[in-house]
Amino acid sequence: MSDIRVLVADDRTITRHGLVATLREYADFEVVGEAADVADTVRKTEMLRPNVIIVNGAAERAEPNELMRALSRTFGNGIPAVLILVDAPEARFFRAQHEGARGLLLKQSSTDHLCTAIRMMAAGYSLFLASSFGPAASGEQPPAEPPEDPASRLSALTPREFDVLRQIVRGYTNAEISRRLCLSEGTVKSHIQHMLTKLQLRNRVHAVIYAFEIGLTPDPEPLDDPSPNPQPDQIEPRCLAPRG
Incomplete structure (x- = not known):
């Protein structure tokens, strides 16, 4: 490159x-x-x-x-x-x-x-804080009322939808998310669509931008041999066999 x-x-x-x-x-x-x-x-x-x-x-x-x-x-x-x-x-x-x-x-x-x-x-993208900048138009002023904090939209997600968002931020494809979360690709696609709707986003690129704006950075990759007493949220789910 x-x-x-x-x-x-x-x-x-x-x-x-x-x-x-x-x-x-x-x-x-x-x-x-x-x-x-x-x-x-x-x-x-x-x-x-x-x-x-x-x-x-x-x-x-x-x-x-x-x-x-x-x-x-x-x-x-x-x-x-x-x-x-x-x-x-x-x-x-x-x-x-x-x-x-x-x-x-x-x-x-x-x-x-x-x-x-x-x-x-x-690469051609624009990057603005959604909480502070609306569509630019001649003579337009920022809204007088404090806008909604975009991070508050996360509360509308189910735990599984949030898991899918985190995997998207890491850059995984639907097939990879399917394997990592032990879900069918169809279920992954459904979770992604619901997540995008709830967060008012157009596609997964905007999901990454949104996560960037609110400070939701990718978690460190899990170790193959985790520590003796890992916290529950530090353990990646493992599939024993592919599930359709």
């Missing part, structure tokens, strides 16, 4: 260098440049053609809304994917979405979450 070309925009040198150093630890990322302000970001985007631009939402000289307007003037609809790192969702980031930003990630997210977000955006 080709390296994902990343440009980091932040007017704080220390935090910018820290982010660059972190991304360079991953073989599929190529940090092609750094920028400290809007003009520098636009110029280096033209020169270096990054796949993803990471912007510090707290930057003053690379303020996200101003940057998005400058990128729009220069590239039109050909703006690279822009991921904004924020301390907390704010109305101005809603406007940045309207200006063409494709992603929003909280700064307290883990490095794994950041890398997953970059890979997803390089």
Whole structure:
């Protein structure tokens, strides 16, 4: 797979260098440049053609809304994917979405979450906190009432539907989930459909994005030889024979 070309925009040198150093630890990322302000970001985007631009939402000289307007003037609809790192969702980031930003990630997210977000955006997906961002439209403002916490929807799932969601987040196919949970593939498909309906999601890709947004990360893979006294929820179910 080709390296994902990343440009980091932040007017704080220390935090910018820290982010660059972190991304360079991953073989599929190529940090092609750094920028400290809007003009520098636009110029280096033209020169270096990054796949993803990471912007510090707290930057003053690379303020996200101003940057998005400058990128729009220069590239039109050909703006690279822009991921904004924020301390907390704010109305101005809603406007940045309207200006063409494709992603929003909280700064307290883990490095794994950041890398997953970059890979997803390089693949063409958008990534926003569902609890804070609705469909962008000209002049639209965020809702006045606090929106529903998307994580609260998990309470509508049955234990088995939740198990299936966790397996999807791990990247398993229906056939693999069938073997791991000792269910027929037809039953797995039924659980997936019910899970998607209850969580108000369109497909399993959106299920992974949803899980990412609410912090539902994949559990560590179970050991073949578990500890002498494992907790019940640490033991993966085993099938003695295939079941139809």
